[in-house]
Amino acid sequence: MSKLTNDVKCEVIKRVNHPGQSVAHRFDHLERVMRNARKIAATIEGVDYEILELAVLLHDVDQPAGRKAEHVELSLRAAEEILRQAGCPSDRANAVLAVIAEHSTEHVRTVKPSTDEARILFDADKVDGLAAMGIARVFSLFGQMGFAPSDAIRWYRNKIEVALEYIQTDEGRRLVLLRLPYVQQFLSEMELEAGAGADIWES
Numbered sequence: 094m095s096k097l098t099n100d101v102k103c104e105v106i107k108r109v110n111h112p113g114q115s116v117a118h119r120f121d122h123l124e125r126v127m128r129n130a131r132k133i134a135a136t137i138e139g140v141d142y143e144i145l146e147l148a149v150l151l152h153d154v155d156q157p158a159g160r161k162a163e164h165v166e167l168s169l170r171a172a173e174e175i176l177r178q179a180g181c182p183s184d185r186a187n188a189v190l191a192v193i194a195e196h197s198t199e200h201v202r203t204v205k206p207s208t209d210e211a212r213i214l215f216d217a218d219k220v221d222g223l224a225a226m227g228i229a230r231v232f233s234l235f236g237q238m239g240f241a242p243s244d245a246i247r248w249y250r251n252k253i254e255v256a257l258e259y260i261q262t263d264e265g266r267r268l269v270l271l272r273l274p275y276v277q278q279f280l281s282e283m284e285l286e287a288g289a290g291a292d293i294w295e296s
Contacts, residue, residue: 129217216265223272
């Protein structure tokens with residue numbers, strides 16, 4: 094990890110762990126995305142690891158609870174400030190910001206990842222949305238926002254459907270498909286239990 098990346102990491106930790114930020118997008122999320130990104134990057138030649146690592150650190154740097162639809166714009170603004178204060182050259186900063194701008198499923202139908210680094214971040218982020226930690230993140234976030242589990246299930250199923258449609262790399266798809274059955278089984282069990290509860294009111 095370069096000095097620039099380490100300096101940015103220190104600032105990111107302070108920001109993402111603030112109580113007003115989404116509980117599903119704290120620094121532990123970034124650590125897991127970083128691991129996923131490195132796994133995927135190892136299968137692709139010519140990746141700029143500094144650009145990738147900076148984008149991973151900054152892609153959710155400003156995601157207040159309940160403002161997910163705005164988080165790309167908010168994070169881009171914060172990322173630009175952090176990179177400038179850390180002394181990142183403007184051309185490198187612009188490359189990082191371009192990756193961040195293309196990472197979200199909220200915009201993927203109109204803003205598709207256009208570089209290897211952007212494709213890797215997109216997939217690495219989606220991989221962390223699956224399996225046990227992915228499930229925990231979804232329900233903790235919806236609890237933080239005051240929504241019911243049924244709302245979380247509907248949102249989660251749609252999110253998974255979009256992610257599967259737009260996954261960018263072979264390794265990313267492999268990792269997603271490895272985790273997907275666990276999530277599908279869990280959600281099916283939750284829906285079964287929720288439906289069974291209605292029976293007590295029938296006569």
